[in-house]
Amino acid sequence: MTTGEKIAALRREHKLSQEALGEKLGLSRQAVSKWEADQAVPTMDNLMELSRLFGVPVDTLLRHDAPFPAAPAEDGAGKESKDAPAAPETPSAPRQPRRNKAVLIGGAALLCVSLACSAVCAWSTIRLRAEVDGLRSLVNGLSLNSTVYYPQTDTNDDFAESSESVAIDPNDPEKLLVTFSAMPREISDGETAKFxxxxxxxxxxCEPATTNPYSGSLTIPLVDxxxxxLALTGADGGTRNLFVASESSLKDRFSLFVTAAWQDGRRTANYAGYIETMVYCGGDDVKPxxxxxxxEKDGRQVKEQEIDVKGSLSSDGYDDAVEYFGDAVFYxxxxxxxxxxxxxYDLxxxxxxNYGRVFTADVV
Structure with missing residues (x-):
């Protein structure tokens, strides 16, 4: 039996209504009702008071596998049946000799230890149940009380209009600046919104910076x-999570991909010749x-030569090999x-x- 079922059985056994039990504990009938429906767990103080009131250990109330005396049988009208035949008596076992004083003292000590352990277990159980209830409420809030729309097509009928854009944060190239705007087709009175x-x-x-339409921006790490x-919360606490937009392959989009090699695959003498550097831009926002x-030698720079980026050659007009490798070629x-x-030497x-990030490639 669950803790709630035990509280309900003991309350009926003591002929108490939920309201009467609540009055004895200084609580409302609704609080008792939530206990019995296993929607809430009594505090330690309430568990101790229930233990005293019903004459059962706290451990019996909390542990599902703890022995629990059966409640009196009830007839269809909800009253105890007085006409049920009595169960046949079983012969009582012969009395055991009186235990000596040392055994009684040992038993009392074991009882004290058991009660202390029960109290610790009860407190741990209450904390665990509170955490579980919190997680259950969070899950319910995300799944049961919410309508989540995932991207299925290029159109979204939930909005009269919506937009979204993303760029590298100009203040931190390791972060993204995301801006968004959305105007739902349906808005309820008292509904609040956040992105x-x-x-x-x-x-x-974040909270919307403007309404009609809702709009805002967020700075987030450079995720892929x-x-x-758009989360809309009604006056009754129900939430609608309306899908606005999604992005993918962002790390590639906001990166440069660099390869470098000696022209014709070789250098002429020592470190002399032309180096061909090819740069592929993941997106239009990132440029060399x-x-x-x-x-370098042993990690120390020995020589350097500037690459003329302004004299870059676009891949347009070159053969398939150059067009395949990248957006720009530097010699x-x-x-x-x-x-x-x-x-x-390492070359x-x-x-x-344009965001100050450096991309490297070994010359092969």
Whole structure:
């Protein structure tokens, strides 16, 4: 039996209504009703008072597997049946010899330890149940009381108009600035609104900056994908989560992809020749603004040569190989013939984008 079922059985056994039991505990009938329906758990003080009132241990009330005396049988009218035949008596066991004083003292000590453990278990159970109830309420709020619309088509009939855009945050290139606007077709009196962004177990929210339509913006980490919702909460507490828009492959969209190699696949002598650098821009918002070729030895820079980014060659008009590799191609002449040895150097290119981020690639 659950704790609520035990409280209900004991209350009926003591011929108390929910209102009468609430009065004895200084609580409302609704509080007792919630206990018996297992929608709430009594506090420790209330459990102790119930234990005293009904003459049962707290542990018996809390533990589902604890022995519990059966309530008197009731007839169809809800009164105890007085005409039921008495159960046949079973022969009583012969009396055991009186235990000695040491055994009684030991039993009393064990009883005290048991009561202390029961109290600790009861308190732990109450805390766990409170956490479970909180999680259950959160889940119910997200799933049972909400209508979530996930992206299915390119149109959304929930809104008369809606829009969303994303860009790198100009103040922090490791974050995204998301702006959104939405005007629901249906709005209830007293309904409040907020925007939600969900991404792989993370979420962010904000109040609309304007109404009619609702609009706002959020700065979030540079995640790879997300979905935007407009959460509308009615006067009755019910929530509608209306899908606004979603984005994917954002890390690729806001990045540069760089490859570098010696022209014709070789250098002429030592570190001399032309280096071909190809840059692919993931999206229109990210562009290369500067670059350089760097020669290092044991992690220390030895030489560098600027890459002429302004003289970039667009992939348009080039053969399929160039068009496949990227948006821009840079040719940089290197003439470092005065180096001691050729095997201990590391050669790479560095391309800086318009947000100050540096993308590198080894020269092969």
């Amino acid at each position: 939600l962004i969900h991404s792989d177990g993370q979420s962010w929210e 994908d997300y979905s935007v919702y 603004v500067s670059g350089r070729v760097v020669l 940089t002449q290197i003439n470092w013939r005065d180096l001691d040895g050729t095997l201990d 790479k290119v560095e391309i800086t984008d």
